[in-house]
Amino acid sequence: MQLPRLFFFSGNKFNRALMEEQFILRVPPSVAERIDRLLSENESSEEDKSLDLSFCEDGRSGTFVIGNDHFPVSLMDLPCVVESFKTYDDCALVKTADIGQMIMVREPGDSTPDAVEYRHGLTPPMRDARKRRFRREPDLNPELVQRVEKDLLNIMTGATVENADILKFKSNFSIVV
Template sequence: MDENASSEDKSLDLSFSEDGRSGTFAIGNDHFPASLLDLPCIVESYKTYDDSVLIKTADIGQMIMVREESDPAPDVVEYKHGLTPPMRDARRRRFRREPDLNPELVQRVEKDLLNIMAGGTAENVDIPFGISTLLILLLFLDPSGLHVEVAGQEEGGEENARNTSKKATPAPAAKPDVPDTGGNAAEPEGSDSDDSDDSI
């Protein structure tokens, strides 16, 4: 680097417009359009002082893309590629798509599950296939006295809806009261590990 070169020739400048996403990058007398883009995932950056211990310095979630005047400006806020070649088209290849959920259905199922957990019954149950699997799993994990039967499709085949019926299971029979015979009432309970072998 030539120390006699003027600092004006090497000056860098970055300015953004009102929207905060587009701007201009200036290096010396050259000006280039720039855009602030969100990365598809967080990138961790590290530095080291001794080539053996890494110290995390930042989480990077955005980048500034500087382009030629003739290149078109990106029309999206989130960049679809990562920083390295393996992360090319990362948004489509690496991450799941967000499921299309009906918010009314989610609220209704949540209300029914809370009602079931409180000891009540579900109202107007029309269980779609994906949610029926979840409901059966929840009932398997915590039966709580509710029995749900899912009927198959009718032979007429007019609708693909599933009908459900709810039945309360009978309460388990109470254990009969067995009086304590008091056979070992004087001895405290102990485990086999409490008995030590003193013969050694």
């Protein structure tokens, strides 16, 4: 099996081969059925023959048009990068893209999302991914941090630690608190 090349030689110059551009389009079920009919080989009605996606000047909102119907669109950042793969022989997978954004098509009456980042991933296990999977900052008492910093500086200069309690264990180890 030969993998596709990213660069090829043309004359005296190396030209970058065209990389695939991919995006995730999340649509309501009614729109999904219409797109499925349009892409299938079955005959679809004349009104569903046209698809269009355009964005406003802000780059985050726009309009999706299928047939004569217009749907509002939002460009949302995903909580993590999604990798896309392709296969040529049903055996080996080749990575084709890293996808970090999703185009969300909404029903005309739905409200626009408040945040730029979509809280949930594409699959149910990624629900509230940032909240559940990434470490939170620990709650530290600033007075305790200052006391420990002062004690460490005293130890480094050879002085003693103030207000230290020594705990002795049955072994030869002791802990200074």
